[in-house]
Amino acid sequence: MSSPTQAHAAPARTHARTEPDPGAPAPHHAVVPAGAGAHPQAPDRQAPDRQAPDRQARFQANPQFSRAERDAVYRAIHTRRDVRGEFLPDAIPDEVLARVLTAAHHAPSVGFMQPWDFIVVRSREVRARIHADFVAAHAEAEQMFDAGKRATYRNLKLEGILESPVNICITCDRRRHGPVVIGRTHIGAMDVYSAVCAVQNLWLAARAENLGVGWVSILHEPALREALGIPPEIIPIAYLCIGYVKDFHARPELESAGWLKRMPLAELLHFDGWRGPADAGGEQLAEAIRQVQPIAR
Amino acid sequence: MSSPTQAHAAPARTHARTEPDPGAPAPHHAVVPAGAGAHPQAPDRQAPDRQAPDRQARFQANPQFSRAERDAVYRAIHTRRDVRGEFLPDAIPDEVLARVLTAAHHAPSVGFMQPWDFIVVRSREVRARIHADFVAAHAEAEQMFDAGKRATYRNLKLEGILESPVNICITCDRRRHGPVVIGRTHIGAMDVYSAVCAVQNLWLAARAENLGVGWVSILHEPALREALGIPPEIIPIAYLCIGYVKDFHARPELESAGWLKRMPLAELLHFDGWRGPADAGGEQLAEAIRQVQPIAR
Numbered sequence: 040m041s042s043p044t045q046a047h048a049a050p051a052r053t054h055a056r057t058e059p060d061p062g063a064p065a066p067h068h069a070v071v072p073a074g075a076g077a078h079p080q081a082p083d084r085q086a087p088d089r090q091a092p093d094r095q096a097r098f099q100a101n102p103q104f105s106r107a108e109r110d111a112v113y114r115a116i117h118t119r120r121d122v123r124g125e126f127l128p129d130a131i132p133d134e135v136l137a138r139v140l141t142a143a144h145h146a147p148s149v150g151f152m153q154p155w156d157f158i159v160v161r162s163r164e165v166r167a168r169i170h171a172d173f174v175a176a177h178a179e180a181e182q183m184f185d186a187g188k189r190a191t192y193r194n195l196k197l198e199g200i201l202e203s204p205v206n207i208c209i210t211c212d213r214r215r216h217g218p219v220v221i222g223r224t225h226i227g228a229m230d231v232y233s234a235v236c237a238v239q240n241l242w243l244a245a246r247a248e249n250l251g252v253g254w255v256s257i258l259h260e261p262a263l264r265e266a267l268g269i270p271p272e273i274i275p276i277a278y279l280c281i282g283y284v285k286d287f288h289a290r291p292e293l294e295s296a297g298w299l300k301r302m303p304l305a306e307l308l309h310f311d312g313w314r315g316p317a318d319a320g321g322e323q324l325a326e327a328i329r330q331v332q333p334i335a336r
Numbered sequence: 337m338s339s340p341t342q343a344h345a346a347p348a349r350t351h352a353r354t355e356p357d358p359g360a361p362a363p364h365h366a367v368v369p370a371g372a373g374a375h376p377q378a379p380d381r382q383a384p385d386r387q388a389p390d391r392q393a394r395f396q397a398n399p400q401f402s403r404a405e406r407d408a409v410y411r412a413i414h415t416r417r418d419v420r421g422e423f424l425p426d427a428i429p430d431e432v433l434a435r436v437l438t439a440a441h442h443a444p445s446v447g448f449m450q451p452w453d454f455i456v457v458r459s460r461e462v463r464a465r466i467h468a469d470f471v472a473a474h475a476e477a478e479q480m481f482d483a484g485k486r487a488t489y490r491n492l493k494l495e496g497i498l499e500s501p502v503n504i505c506i507t508c509d510r511r512r513h514g515p516v517v518i519g520r521t522h523i524g525a526m527d528v529y530s531a532v533c534a535v536q537n538l539w540l541a542a543r544a545e546n547l548g549v550g551w552v553s554i555l556h557e558p559a560l561r562e563a564l565g566i567p568p569e570i571i572p573i574a575y576l577c578i579g580y581v582k583d584f585h586a587r588p589e590l591e592s593a594g595w596l597k598r599m600p601l602a603e604l605l606h607f608d609g610w611r612g613p614a615d616a617g618g619e620q621l622a623e624a625i626r627q628v629q630p631i632a633r
Binding site for chain 2: 304
């Protein structure tokens with residue numbers, strides 16, 4: 040195994056990466072200096088590559104992320120929350136919702152099949168039907184927990200179906216583009232996984248728009264299908280509540296409530312194979328992980 | 337239905353949102369001016385909220401994303417690619433891999449169960465075993481396509497198992513934290529969906545680190561289990577190749593190759609229920625979607 044910390048000279052134009060260590064020398068091939076990402080419309084970003092005009096159509100004109108851009112992506116990832124009780128009723132402007140849905144549509148999909156559809160639910164009547172099913176499912180769920188946890192469960196706020204102005208159901212059409220799809224030939228669930236990637240794209244885009252999202256899964260699928268008229272061949276994947284929020288919680292609410300703890304990531308790592316609950320190998324990586332301080336600002 | 341374009345006065349501190357229209361007046365509650373995200377360490381971002389010190393622990397100190405931060409998130413989403421043929425062999429520094437894995441670990445998970453494990457594969461021998469299974473599965477897959485598409489399929493580069501320096505298998509432990517999980521009581525696949533959200537977080541974090549990721553799904557699950565020693569109760573969700581790249585493609589390779597087209601998002605929208613392949617309702621939103629110009633720079 041080569042040393043994972045060994046630095047290589049950048050062998051190609053676009054390999055010049057923004058170094059995480061501010062004291063490190065700038066890679067000499069860098070075309071975007073650290074911080075340049077703050078000016079995404081800066082002339083050099085859109086400048087044509089005069090040395091290879093035919094490459095420009097095939098490859099991204101300026102693939103490098105600056106450190107500021109990188110940090111913004113991490114900020115979205117680490118401050119994203121499952122929002123339930125903090126929704127405001129304010130309408131979401133169409134242009135904002137359009138950007139968020141476009142982000143979902145640009146998720147990876149197996150064989151580029153784009154198996155998703157988006158049911159945008161603003162009707163209060165439709166949301167009330169789905170909320171009624173949530174109430175029934177929630178009461179059933181309560182009985183599944185041990186007596187010791189039941190009171191805690193009952194008091195958790197787990198959805199914002201009526202408080203949020205927009206609900207979105209993301210579905211998966213497994214028959215789209217026919218029965219044989221590149222990449223789904225051996226792992227049949229890849230289409231469903233693609234639709235879940237669209238959910239996560241939507242969630243992070245929403246966070247960057249200062250919108251909260253909550254995924255409601257305490258529902259009976261037949262009731263959801265009936266409320267939305269979803270055809271039998273289409274699979275509902277996620278029922279999402281979306282809206283502006285009073286505040287974003289600093290930590291996941293179930294963590295704050297003491298329901299479960301954040302697991303130490305180093306204990307979830309395995310190296311070159313699954314040898315036990317936590318491997319002895321890869322100590323350097325495990326130590327690097329312990330040094331990461333995700334800021335949930 | 338209230339007008340989705342109606343602007344409301346911000347009723348709470350954190351509702352002051354960055355307006356997408358540069359000509360719009362700045363919301364008067366904004367604490368992060370547009371562009372301030374370029375300076376994530378700026379003093380005001382970490383400043384304590386002196387008016388409500390006890391709220392600070394519960395809620396994010398400064399929840400607003402600036403326009404520059406928002407655009408960085410969209411850039412990651414729109415320039416992310418499934419990388420197959422562009423990997424460089426350069427090692428990934430541990431601190432970079434640590435950040436990317438931490439991002440995956442901060443995905444949403446049903447009932448905060450964090451069902452994932454991460455098998456980090458750097459051993460060339462292990463990767464060679466998995467690659468051999470890919471070759472076998474790929475040959476089988478070829479026979480599934482119509483004769484007209486078979487030659488095209490055969491010539492597509494669909495994985496970078498050996499060219500990338502690190503492979504990561506993300507798994508799902510459905511038994512973690514016991515049989516009853518909040519939010520999985522009625523939709524059993526929610527744990528698997530959570531693990532897929534971790535995949536997408538990893539993918540976007542990697543893109544922000546200028547790392548490419550490719551999801552290899554043309555594998556026999558039993559062979560993958562055997563090569564990695566995955567226990568029967570653990571489900572392998574995604575086998576990912578990760579590394580620096582020569583270039584990022586401007587568009588998905590299957591789109592460039594003419595295999596399938598990007599579907600018009602407006603044709604995948606439904607309003608308040610599934611009424612047909614494309615609904616007549618929501619014309620304003622559909623028009624707003626047509627105006628979005630995602631830049632795959």
